Amino acid sequence: MTDKSPPEDAPKTTAELEAEARERARAAMAGQAPEQKTPPGQPEVTRFRKPAGRRTLLVSLLSLALLMALALGGDYFLAALKNGDEKTIDAAGPPSAGVARPPRTDLGMDENPFSLFAPQKPETTADNARPQNIAPPSPTPPVLNKAAALADGSGNVAETAQSGTTRSAPSEPRDSAATAREPHAASTRADGDQDNPGVAKVTGVRRLNLDPDLYIPVDRYIPCSMMRRFVSDVGGALSCLISEDVYSASHHVKLIPAGTVARGVYRTGALQHGRGRLFVLWTELRTPEPGSLQIPLVDTQASGQLGEAGIAGWVDSHFWTRFGNALMLSTVQDVAAAASDSAPGKDRNTDYTENTRAATAEMAKTTLENSINIPPTMYLNQGDIIGIMTGTDIDFSSVYQLRLKTRWYAR
CATH class of the missing domain: 1.20.5 (Single alpha-helices involved in coiled-coils or other helix-helix interfaces)
Structure with missing residues (x-):
């Protein structure tokens, strides 16, 4: 048997080939990207921070310089205009004394629009003091008064027009005799106004001339509570206690302090059958001590809690x-x-x-x-609330004076 050695170039697996390809791609990307160095001790995010610019500072400085230039230029322009006007006035000079200015005839044209005041008497000089033959003015044609015609209908139109012509005559200049007859003419005009009640009349308006911090206006409701039990069988006086401060018309100044006593009067028999309210008239107010004031009341009536006239209570009709x-x-x-x-056997002789x-x-x-004529009786207990309705303006300017209060932070 022959021993065979393993081949040196063994085939690579798929995982190894994929790892080598990934390494080559990473190396290629690292070679293409520029090298950026991060300062030591700083996070990686600082690499993406934009460089700081000075654009905002430059814009602010330019705006400030432009505003200063506009301010200086405006002052210089106004000073130049003022100097130019003064030079023009100096160059004109004062008017010469020998030159007479033409009189103005359009002054005060709207001072007397409704002919409510008598015209001024023309000045008399040496030239016009001499008697002159002045022709009488031509009669003014009658003018139709539409208001009177609408009020009176189709009748007496000519008479109304004639009265309107007569009322328009005093607007012309008159002599001393005409001025002396002025009261009679005024009474004639008043009678003419009464003859034509449908014609509109001019009503004068006046100022109160009262300090809103020192007066209580008319129809001011002031609540108060009964101090004693009230029985209307016998006429006499009654009193009540004002339990809250009352301020001026401007609601800034306290004029009537709490604890002020109101005094009033009532008559016997004022309460009739079928009526549930009693008429009471207040006469004066008394402020508490120290510095007590007596405040007289004129046409001041008692009212209910909602402002209705008279006072209401429990009524016994008997x-x-x-x-x-x-x-x-x-x-x-x-x-x-x-x-x-x-009874039996009763007749006329035995009844x-x-x-x-x-x-x-x-x-x-x-x-x-x-x-049958016994009047009813009204009862009010202590502590029942009734009202005071002022009938006129109450002025405190003769008693009080106002001064500016110093604040704690202004001391």
Whole structure:
């Protein structure tokens, strides 16, 4: 037998061939890519960071320089314009004293648009003081007043037009005699307005001239609670306590402090049958001490919690007091009549209860007449809430003065 040695070039497996191919491809890719070195101690991601630029800083500096240039240029331009105007005024010079300016005739054309004020009297000089023969003005043709025509219908249109012409006449210049007759003309115009109630009238508007921080406006609702029990049988005074602060019209200044007492009056018999509210009139307010103030109230009425006029409470109509006695007497009369009818052998001559029954009926009638007019009674307990509705503006400018409060951070 002959011994054979194994062949030196044995065939490679598929896995070995695939590993060699992968190595060759990796070597080829590594040779093509540029070599990039990462600084020591830095992560691999720092290789992809873009180089820092100074574009933002340059843009900011250029913008700042442009703004400074615009500011300096604007100041220089305004100064040049002002100097030019001053030179023009100096070159013009003051007007000469000998040259008379033409008078202006269009001043104050809108000062008296509705002819509400009397025209000014023309000045009298030596030239026009001499008597002149002035021809009377020609009569103004009648003008149709459409408002009066619509108000009065088809009648009296000519008279209305004539009155309109008469009212337009005072706008012309008049002499002293015409000025003296002005009150009579005003009364004539007032009578003419009353004759035509459908014609629109001019209503004057005035300012209050009140400091909004120092007055309480009209129709301001102020809640208060009853201090004592209220019974309306006897007229007299009542009082209530204001339990919250009342501020001015601007809601910035406290004018009436909490604890102020309101005093009012009421009359006997003001509450009638079928009504559930009583009229009460407030007369004054008293602020608490120290520095107590007496605040008079004018046309100030009591109101409910929602502003309704009058105060409401529990009302006793006195029904049994008014009708109980009459019902009792009527019942007694009916019982006597029933007893007399049930008696046997009764006739007109033997009915001895007739006079008693007639007297009882008369007594019941008199009792009803005396008690039917008893007025109802209203009751209010302590602590019930009622309201005060101011009737006029209450001005505190003569009592209080305002000053600016210094803040703690401004000291």
